[in-house]
Amino acid sequence: MTISVVPLAGGKYFAALDVPAQKVSRMTAEVTVRGDSVLLRMPKAGSSYAARLDTVRHELNGVWSQGGVKSPVLLRYSPMPSVSGSGTRLPPPYREEEVVFNNPMARLNFSGTLTVPAGPGPFPAVVLVSDLGPQDRDGTVGEFRFLGSLADYLTRRGVAVLRYDDRGVGQSGGSTATATTEMLVTDVQAAVNYLRSRLEVNINRIGVVGHGEGANVALLAAGQPLPPAFVVALAGYGLPGEETLLQQQVAQQRAQKVAPAKVQAAYERQRTMYDIIRQTNQQQAQAIVSNMLRQDQPGIDPQAAQAAATKMLTPWQRYFLSFDPVAELDQVRCPVLLLSGTEDLEAPADLHLEALEKELKSIGRNTTSKRLPGVNHLFQPPKTEWTLMNGEMKPVFSPVAQETMRAWIAGLSQPAKKKPF
Numbered sequence: 234m235t236i237s238v239v240p241l242a243g244g245k246y247f248a249a250l251d252v253p254a255q256k257v258s259r260m261t262a263e264v265t266v267r268g269d270s271v272l273l274r275m276p277k278a279g280s281s282y283a284a285r286l287d288t289v290r291h292e293l294n295g296v297w298s299q300g301g302v303k304s305p306v307l308l309r310y311s312p313m314p315s316v317s318g319s320g321t322r323l324p325p326p327y328r329e330e331e332v333v334f335n336n337p338m339a340r341l342n343f344s345g346t347l348t349v350p351a352g353p354g355p356f357p358a359v360v361l362v363s364d365l366g367p368q369d370r371d372g373t374v375g376e377f378r379f380l381g382s383l384a385d386y387l388t389r390r391g392v393a394v395l396r397y398d399d400r401g402v403g404q405s406g407g408s409t410a411t412a413t414t415e416m417l418v419t420d421v422q423a424a425v426n427y428l429r430s431r432l433e434v435n436i437n438r439i440g441v442v443g444h445g446e447g448a449n450v451a452l453l454a455a456g457q458p459l460p461p462a463f464v465v466a467l468a469g470y471g472l473p474g475e476e477t478l479l480q481q482q483v484a485q486q487r488a489q490k491v492a493p494a495k496v497q498a499a500y501e502r503q504r505t506m507y508d509i510i511r512q513t514n515q516q517q518a519q520a521i522v523s524n525m526l527r528q529d530q531p532g533i534d535p536q537a538a539q540a541a542a543t544k545m546l547t548p549w550q551r552y553f554l555s556f557d558p559v560a561e562l563d564q565v566r567c568p569v570l571l572l573s574g575t576e577d578l579e580a581p582a583d584l585h586l587e588a589l590e591k592e593l594k595s596i597g598r599n600t601t602s603k604r605l606p607g608v609n610h611l612f613q614p615p616k617t618e619w620t621l622m623n624g625e626m627k628p629v630f631s632p633v634a635q636e637t638m639r640a641w642i643a644g645l646s647q648p649a650k651k652k653p654f
Contacts, residue, residue, distance in 0.1 A: 236262060236273065236282075236308065240621045247620070247632075250275055251326070259389050261632075271295070282306060327351055327388045332395070333404075334427035338419045339412075344404035345370050345397030345424075348388040349433050357438035357642060358393035358431075359465070360424040362417075364445030367409040370396040372444070375628075379444065379611055382630040383638075390639050393434055395424055410544075413552035414446060414453070421454045425461055438462050440567075440642065445580060445610070446470065449558045452589075456564025463645055465570045465638055468580045468610050471588025474553040475507050477580070484578040502529065510546060511554050518546055559592040568599040570641045572634060574608025576615075601641060605634055 235251045248262035257278070265272040271293060273282040284295025284306075291310035296303050328349045335342050350356050361380045363372050372380030384394040400407035400420070412420075421441055428434045440463035443451035448469030455464050470477045482503055486496045506525055510518050523542040527533055533541075544550075571590055573582035580586075582604050593600040607615040608631045619626040 234306075234308075238264065241618060245617075248273060250278070259386075284308070325385065325389070332427070334397075334423055336420055336423035338423075339407060339416065341400065341406040341420075342404075343397045343400075343406070343420065343423070345395055346384070347393065347395050347431070348384055349393045350388055350391050354393070354433040355435040356391060356393045356433060357440070358395065358428045358434040359387065359440045359442045359642070360421060360428065360461075361394060361396040362421055362441060362443035362447030362450050363399055364447055364468075367399045367402045369402050370398045372396075374611060377611065377613070377628045379630070383442070383635065386630065386635045387639060387642075392639070392642060393428070393431075395428055397424060410547040410549055413549055414450060414556055415552065417446075417450045418453045418457065421450055422457065422459070425454070426459075438645070440464060442467065442638070444468060444612075446553075449556075452558070452565060452569070453561060455567050455569070456561050460565075460567055463568045463570070463642070464565070465572070465641070466589065467612060467634075468573050468577055469571065469585065469589055470558050470580055471585035471592075472558070474556040475504070475511070477585075478507070478554070479504055480581075480584065481579050484581075488578065506545070507554050510551060515546060519543070522546065559588055562589070562592045563596050565593065565596075568645060569593055569601070570638065571600065571602040572605060572612075572637065573603075574605045574610065574612060574631070574634075576607055577610040579610040603637060605631060605637075608634060 236248055237251070238246055238248045240246055246264040246266070248264045250257060250260040250262050260275055260277055263274040263276070265274075269286045269288070271284050271286055273284075275281070278299065280297065280299040282293075282295055282297050284293040286293055293308040295306060297306040325348070328351070330347045330349070332345050332347045333342055334345070361372075361384060363380060368380075370380065371378040380396050384396050388394050398405040400409045400412050402409075425439055425441065428439050429436050439461055441451035441454060441461045442465040443449070444467040448464075448466035451461070451464045452466060452469065455461055472480065479500060483496055483500055486499065491499075502525070506522055509521050513521065519539070519542050522545055523535075523538045526538045526541055527535065530538075571586055571593075573580065573586040575582060586602060586604065590600065590602040605612075611628070612631050612634045613619070613628045614631040614633070616626055618629070618632075620629050621627070
């Protein structure tokens with residue numbers, strides 16, 4: 234039996250119970266500490282452990298209570314691997330496999346990781362899809378592994394997970410810059426079909442979990458032939474692409490406390506630039522955008538301006554500016570879970586979640602929508618709930634968001650209750 238205890242900012246603790254012999258993995262435990270007295274409660278197991286901490290021997294000595302039975306239990310301290318060490322990682326209680334799958338429509342191979350729960354299966358499964366721009370299979374942002382954390386959580390709880398490197402990242406072929414949002418749908422379809430070929434996967438319970446643009450890609454895939462069984466949309470965009478990018482620019486500048494007049498001027502200038510990109514051909518747009526950049530930044534040299542303009546004129550950018558996320562939602566037939574955080578500045582729930590929710594519910598689909606207090610675009614909770622390691626706060630994936638997803642996916646497999654005669 235192992236109980237992992239991690240200190241959090243604010244003087245609180247996160248704890249999880251593992252009992253491999255009983256197939257108990259990462260069961261949440263509540264921790265109360267008063268002096269040298271420690272109380273652990275595991276509500277899901279109907280158990281508690283009251284003990285005293287011996288700081289000399291580094292032991293917890295106490296009594297385990299469960300179902301009216303009490304037993305003495307001694308726990309000895311063992312340090313967890315340091316997150317800063319190279320290659321230090323506890324082996325997970327599930328199977329990991331490096332995989333390659335093919336997108337025949339794009340003639341591209343994708344590299345990824347498939348994690349499968351312990352046991353014979355077949356298990357429900359999901360494909361994870363990243364947000365804007367080229368991202369690796371873990372959705373790495375600094376030290377935070379957005380998709381990697383989510384994959385670990387779901388796999389420990391009975392869901393097989395396939396996550397893959399985006400086009401042009403790692404060993405995956407192609408380029409994200411040349412792939413439109415619509416083209417990325419074929420990548421998801423290829424990933425879902427790969428899962429359908431796996432013996433450990435329940436072919437009738439394969440879903441897609443997408444983040445940001447990945448949520449929109451997942452919803453588009455749900456409107457195509459051979460759709461996924463369900464979709465979880467994390468901070469999906471509900472406004473047209475141009476409005477989304479402009480709103481993100483405004484939010485970023487306001488967070489940097491830029492003067493309101495400058496924010497408005499930058500908004501108008503950027504909107505003009507986007508209109509030119511959408512409504513003129515490639516050659517004209519290149520010349521005009523390059524000229525506007527040189528006017529806005531007198532110190533920039535012509536070659537740098539041309540390079541910056543080229544980045545703004547990729548096939549993805551031109552497509553996304555005109556992309557309407559709600560236009561094809563009437564084709565979605567599967568259950569959908571919409572999740573957004575109240576502290577999301579890149580896709581504010583009042584704008585984006587509301588638009589997706591309104592459209593999906595207007596066509597009578599099985600849609601569940603939730604706003605998560607204090608959660609940001611990367612689904613990190615308030616910093617008071619982050620992990621404290623080596624004296625530094627480390628971001629975590631919101632436990633509330635993770636459990637909401639797990640419970641919703643598990644609930645889809647529950648048979649409907651029969652009405653009494």
